[in-house]
Amino acid sequence: LTQDELKKIAAYKAVEYVESNMVIGLGTGSTAKHAVDRIGELLLQGKLKSIIGIPTSKKTHEQALSLGIPLSDLNSYPVVDLAIDGADEVDPSLNLVKGRGGSLLREKMVEGACKKFIVIVDESKLVDHLGGSGFAIPVEIVPFCWKFTAAGLMKLFDDIGCRAELRTCPEKNGKPFVTDNGNYIVNLYFQHDIGDLKAASDAILRLPGVVEHGMFLDMATTVIVAGELGVTIKNK
Numbered sequence: 001l002t003q004d005e006l007k008k009i010a011a012y013k014a015v016e017y018v019e020s021n022m023v024i025g026l027g028t029g030s031t032a033k034h035a036v037d038r039i040g041e042l043l044l045q046g047k048l049k050s051i052i053g054i055p056t057s058k059k060t061h062e063q064a065l066s067l068g069i070p071l072s073d074l075n076s077y078p079v080v081d082l083a084i085d086g087a088d089e090v091d092p093s094l095n096l097v098k099g100r101g102g103s104l105l106r107e108k109m110v111e112g113a114c115k116k117f118i119v120i121v122d123e124s125k126l127v128d129h130l131g132g133s134g135f136a137i138p139v140e141i142v143p144f145c146w147k148f149t150a151a152g153l154m155k156l157f158d159d160i161g162c163r164a165e166l167r168t169c170p171e172k173n174g175k176p177f178v179t180d181n182g183n184y185i186v187n188l189y190f191q192h193d194i195g196d197l198k199a200a201s202d203a204i205l206r207l208p209g210v211v212e213h214g215m216f217l218d219m220a221t222t223v224i225v226a227g228e229l230g231v232t233i234k235n236k
């Protein structure tokens with residue numbers, strides 16, 4: 001099975017939790033895309049009725065529109081029944097790294113407002129500890145004096161070694177990536193285990209200039225993992 005087939009299996013499994021009349025947070029990324037497609041398909045077949053979708057990015061908004069999924073936002077629906085989204089990393093306590101698609105702020109807002117947050121991943125996303133797989137932990141920051149903020153972020157983690165890199169767009173000859181909210185993303189790369197994730201999260205969020213980061217701690221209620229040997233469902 002290819003990685004995308006595994007993503008699709010996890011996504012379809014998650015959509016089994018969707019019931020008619022629910023308000024659903026619609027995630028962003030290649031795994032969540034399959035879930036949004038599936039919801040659109042079930043609506044078309046009449047197997048799901050009167051769903052309201054709350055998209056977590058402009059990209060998902062466009063996809064859901066094209067599928068005819070009725071959409072709204074957190075202003076109209078401050079409580080969301082169920083959100084389905086992918087992740088870049090999942091640790092044994094179901095803490096996540098998200099945001100490699102650059103949509104972490106709206107994802108965290110929607111997923112923080114939901115009663116149930118179902119994460120869908122293929123088995124390659126499982127890690128022993130966050131930030132350990134050599135991948136970045138994204139931090140959304142305001143564009144104003146971004147170098148100052150990036151330096152401040154690195155300084156926070158001097159003791160464990162941290163490199164901060166501004167995320168750029170190769171397709172726009174290296175211009176800074178700009179999020180749906182008009183902000184920049186700094187990717188943090190850690191040499192060693194971050195240790196106390198909550199303390200790291202609080203320290204990052206206290207820095208003026210920081211908007212939000214990609215560690216989703218104690219937020220997932222269920223993680224659906226699709227692997228070569230089948231699907232595993234982990235509940236909080």
Ligand code: DER
Binds near residue numbers: 028
């Ligand atoms: O950007 C995001 O947060 C995505 O959900 C990401 O975490 C997972 O993307 P993928 O499903 O394309 O791997």
